[in-house]
Amino acid sequence: MALKDIQSTGSKDTRSGFGDGIVEAARSNPNIIALTADLLGSMKLNQFIKEFPERFIQVGIAEANMIGIAAGLTIGGKIPFTTTFANFSTGRVYDQIRQSVAYSGKNVKICASHAGLTLGEDGATHQILEDIGLMKMLPGMTVIVPCDYAQTKAATMAIADYQGPVYLRFGRPSWPIFTTERPFEIGKAQQFSEGTDVTIFACGHLVWNAIQAGAALEEKGISVEVINIHTIKPLDEAAVIQSLRKTKCAVTAEEHNIIGGLGDAIAQVAAKHCPVPIEYVGTKDTFGESGTPAQLLKKYGLDVPDIIAAAEKVMARKNS
Numbered sequence: 221m222a223l224k225d226i227q228s229t230g231s232k233d234t235r236s237g238f239g240d241g242i243v244e245a246a247r248s249n250p251n252i253i254a255l256t257a258d259l260l261g262s263m264k265l266n267q268f269i270k271e272f273p274e275r276f277i278q279v280g281i282a283e284a285n286m287i288g289i290a291a292g293l294t295i296g297g298k299i300p301f302t303t304t305f306a307n308f309s310t311g312r313v314y315d316q317i318r319q320s321v322a323y324s325g326k327n328v329k330i331c332a333s334h335a336g337l338t339l340g341e342d343g344a345t346h347q348i349l350e351d352i353g354l355m356k357m358l359p360g361m362t363v364i365v366p367c368d369y370a371q372t373k374a375a376t377m378a379i380a381d382y383q384g385p386v387y388l389r390f391g392r393p394s395w396p397i398f399t400t401e402r403p404f405e406i407g408k409a410q411q412f413s414e415g416t417d418v419t420i421f422a423c424g425h426l427v428w429n430a431i432q433a434g435a436a437l438e439e440k441g442i443s444v445e446v447i448n449i450h451t452i453k454p455l456d457e458a459a460v461i462q463s464l465r466k467t468k469c470a471v472t473a474e475e476h477n478i479i480g481g482l483g484d485a486i487a488q489v490a491a492k493h494c495p496v497p498i499e500y501v502g503t504k505d506t507f508g509e510s511g512t513p514a515q516l517l518k519k520y521g522l523d524v525p526d527i528i529a530a531a532e533k534v535m536a537r538k539n540s
Contacts, residue, residue: 223413223435223446228396228428232369235333235390239264241376242301242331246272249380253293256303257283263303263333283308287316287328294326299380302328306335306389307348310355321385322358329379330355334392336475337503337520338425338513347508353480355387356453362386363452364406365474365482367427368397371450374404382406389424391475393513396428399448409456415445418531419463422473423449423482426501426522430473433527444531452482457489464494469538471499471530475522478502497537499530 246252246268254268255277269276279286283304290300302309309332310317321328332351339347356363362384366372372390379386402410412431422430427448434444445463449455464470470490472483478500490496503520517523 221413223431223438223444226398226412226431228398229400230397231394232397233392233394234366234369234372235262235392236264237366237369237372238331238333238376238388238390239267241373243267243271244373245377245380246275249299251297251299252380253277253298253300254303255279255286255290255300257281257286257308259304262305263331265303283313284316287313288320290328291320291324291326294328300328301331303331303333305339305346306332306351307346310351310387311348314354318358322361325360325384327383327385329386329388331376331388333390335389336391336424337508337516337522338391338393338475340392340513340516341510343510344507349477349503349508350480351387351389352452352474352476352482353484356485360384361453362406363389364450365389365423365452366450367424367448368395368399370397370400371404375406375450378404378406391425395425398428398431404450407451407454407456409459410448410450411459412446412448413444415443416467417443418535419445419447419467419470420473420527420531421447421449421460421470421482421486423452424475426473426475429522429524430527432524433531436524436528437531442531442535449482449486452485455485455489457493460486460489461493464490464496469497469534471501471527471534473501473522473527476502477505479505497534499534501527501530
């Protein structure tokens with residue numbers, strides 16, 4: 221399928237995918253517990269509370285306590301889903317996650333909304349751009365960054381059945397839905413096109429931007445391979461290596477600092493198995509600021525034209 225033929229079936233925020241996914245998972249699994257740190261509306265938990273009031277814990281603005289409670293609940297066989305903004309899900313409680321969850325391999329699902337620049341007007345204090353790096357460095361932590369409403373819902377349901385700690389990262393704004401008919405599997409990359417000239421690896425909101433960029437490049441006669449790396453850890457190394465050996469150059473695109481995120485994960489595999497030129501689309505060692513998602517993606521170089529420019533640059537490097 222040509223990238224231009226991949227169409228959106230509508231728009232919806234990825235956090236609503238989480239809200240719908242946890243309800244569906246909880247209907248078939250009585251051990252699922254939802255906890256929130258005073259953000260039930262933002263985390264789309266209203267339906268969960270309506271159906272399972274006895275399985276909901278409002279912790280209040282006490283994120284560290286929420287992680288501790290969640291870790292304790294696993295000892296009794298419960299499957300706790302902690303919920304708050306990504307900044308508070310990771311940076312504020314990193315010590316608790318490391319000591320109480322990751323170190324002992326507790327079956328806690330850390331579900332984080334409002335990640336990245338597209339949080340928008342709340343500004344730099346809330347727009348965490350380091351969380352993927354923080355979480356993927358924890359031994360045993362699975363890190364998942366779905367790209368649209370449908371995939372976030374599928375990922376939420378999948379992690380309910382997955383044994384071990386998980387970090388699930390999603391966002392605030394309405395975003396195109398385009399994976400409804402595509403299966404989701406933890407640790408298995410999702411390929412949208414086959415190409416021979418350049419690979420674009422993307423995660424989260426930037427998968428849609430990568431598809432749009434790839435379609436524009438195809439119009440120029442460039443053969444583009446677009447791959448959705450929704451699971452940053454464990455990374456689908458086989459898919460990465462196979463694509464790099466074919467195209468011999470790559471672009472990585474993420475709503476995250478280029479230090480420590482998806483780009484670093486891809487580069488590590490490339491350096492070990494298939495050294496090729498790579499260009500990185502992401503924030504460049506900086507904090508964000510207040511603005512609309514569209515304004516911020518453009519200013520910080522995460523927009524469709526930026527991915528196109530990176531692809532053209534890396535192909536020139538390959539051919540030089």
